[in-house]
Amino acid sequence: xxxxxxxxxxxxxxxxxxxxxxxxxxxxxxxxxxxxxxxxxxxxxxxxxxxxxxxxxxxxxxxxxxxxxxxxxxxxxxxxxxxxxxxxxxxxxxxxxxxxxxxxxxxxxxxxxxxx
Amino acid sequence: xxxxxxxxxxxxxxxxxxxxxxxxxxxxxxxxxxxxxxxxxxxxxxxxxxxxxxxxxxxxxxxxxxxxxxxxxxxxxxxxxxxxxxxxxxxxxxxxxxxxxxxxxxxxxxxxxxx
Numbered sequence: 001x002x003x004x005x006x007x008x009x010x011x012x013x014x015x016x017x018x019x020x021x022x023x024x025x026x027x028x029x030x031x032x033x034x035x036x037x038x039x040x041x042x043x044x045x046x047x048x049x050x051x052x053x054x055x056x057x058x059x060x061x062x063x064x065x066x067x068x069x070x071x072x073x074x075x076x077x078x079x080x081x082x083x084x085x086x087x088x089x090x091x092x093x094x095x096x097x098x099x100x101x102x103x104x105x106x107x108x109x110x111x112x113x114x115x116x
Numbered sequence: 117x118x119x120x121x122x123x124x125x126x127x128x129x130x131x132x133x134x135x136x137x138x139x140x141x142x143x144x145x146x147x148x149x150x151x152x153x154x155x156x157x158x159x160x161x162x163x164x165x166x167x168x169x170x171x172x173x174x175x176x177x178x179x180x181x182x183x184x185x186x187x188x189x190x191x192x193x194x195x196x197x198x199x200x201x202x203x204x205x206x207x208x209x210x211x212x213x214x215x216x217x218x219x220x221x222x223x224x225x226x227x228x229x230x231x
Contacts, residue, residue, distance in 0.1 A: 034219070036222075043207070043222045104161075
């Protein structure tokens with residue numbers, strides 16, 4: 001069974017400071033990993049994904065995430081936080097083992113609050 | 117182009133009534149997913165459709181929940197005899213194909229309130 005954990009319900013960071021939102025996962029095979037963001041009163045939007053290749057993945061709005069296989073982590077990062085980054089962030093994982101349909105499992109979400 | 121649309125955006129109903137929630141996926145997307153988002157609970161997978169294949173219903177919480185997808189496009193999620201614990205935001209997503217790591221595109225959701 002696959003699973004994903006977001007250990008922090010909320011992360012607070014000052015505007016201009018670097019931010020990290022943590023995510024760890026568990027799958028049988030190689031993982032496909034995703035980050036989605038949900039801004040207030042808006043739907044979920046795709047930020048970035050890791051499939052294979054470089055461990056550092058760059059996505060929308062200046063976000064990036066680092067895949068660490070030994071630590072089974074896929075933390076979301078941004079060098080300088082903006083107030084407009086305040087939102088709910090979801091990590092998701094899909095087992096890349098085999099072909100065909102594989103369900104995506106989402107984490108419980110981390111609320112990011114950027115303080116002016 | 118047009119994204120995933122859902123209707124209604126808000127639905128208030130009385131306990132025991134049936135409700136129908138609609139999802140229009142992005143044209144050409146073969147995969148369609150329903151999730152439930154409760155306050156503080158994250159996203160809960162409900163059901164998945166892919167083309168003409170049998171749907172994955174493993175996430176449906178009870179037999180009061182059902183869903184269909186007509187013509188491989190529009191989907192309706194039906195909740196019978198609604199309970200207060202059914203109150204949540206119901207999200208629909210579509211993707212071009214479940215083969216491989218396709219991004220899911222989410223609709224704005226339907227906020228269901230059961231009184």
